[in-house]
Amino acid sequence: MRMHIDHTEFQFVCYLEPESSADGAVVPVMPQHRYKNANNLPLNIYGDGPFCKFRIPRQFNTSGVYALVVAGSTKYIGECINLSSRYNSGYGNISPRNCFKGGQETNCRLNAHIYTEVRNGHRVELWFHATHEHKQLEKCLLAAGNYEWNRGGIRITNKDRSCEATI
DSSP: OEEEETTEEEEEEEEEOOOBOTTSOBOOBOGGGGOOOTTOOOBOTTTTOOBOOOOOOTTOOSOEEEEEEETTEEEEEEEESOHHHHIIIIITSOOGGGGBTTSOHHHHHHHHHHHHHHHTTOOEEEEEEEOSOHHHHHHHHHHHOOOTTSOTTSOOSSOOHHHHHHO
């Protein structure tokens, strides 16, 4: 399956399917309780969870731009050097340290969104566009759209000529 976001073709990777109990409910994960917080760090703004645990296929070991889609709506655009690693060691498996100040807030934030969507009966789709120009393409796609789960940190006001070349 394929889809387009601002003239860029994405390939369907998989549905994100968190671990579930025998009755089909998403198993909530609260890793922050396993962290030995010797420095008494506070939780980051997204660190209280609950989170979920999931994996994607391991064969996506390339750089590119990915999209998270729920009910036909693109919720998030991101870039990576290795898609499988980004999801299997990052978003899909929240480490206890990441829940605290100075940890990976984005991992916590996106995992919590995925947990909530799946718990509410929605399917979360992962789409991917392989490219070595992943940082530039992400910048261009973020400038072209407004994605609910992205924060406003990466924005450009005018679409520059390098975006046309990247697409």
